[in-house]
Amino acid sequence: MASNRHLGRIVALQSLYEQDFRVECQDSTVSLAEILDRNVDRYSETIEDKDFIRSIVEGVSTRQEQLDEQLQPLAPEWPLSQIARIDKIILRMGLYELNFENDVPEKVVINEAVELAKAFGSENSSKFINGVLGTALRNNQAKASIKTTKKSKKES
Helix, strand or coil, rough: HHHHHHHHHHHHHHHHHHHHHHHHCCCCCHHHHHHHHHHHHHHHCCCCCCCHHHHHHHHHHHHHHHHHHHHHHHHCCCCHHHHCCCHHHHHHHHHHHHHCCCCCCHHHHHHHHHHHHHHHHCCHHHHHHHHHHHHHHHHHHHHHHHHHHHHHHHHH
């Protein structure tokens, strides 16, 4: 199942990349649903967990603004417009999984994002992705710790 999910993430990345590219080119015919259906159909015999792919693609697409707002402070030296498209999409996917897909261990999410960056990004993409998502994970853990502490104090 793990390699199946890895392939699923690749299909999700391809779908989100195509959508982002076509939107930037002002393609008025772009339809994420059509892109996703075409890409999933292409691997229908290989991929079992199609719902996982749809969840990532639709989740990243509907929460893109929120994910970008979270991303910017994690890489303050890199305005979003200067981050390579593929890296930005991998980061959005990783942030989405860290924040909203609770069935995948956090370290697996980061490792999968790093592997996507190694396969599809530039020479330094994997280090950049690892650093940004590692910071996001630490921030999420710190927030959870603060909430737990406040909750414990209220109950006392």
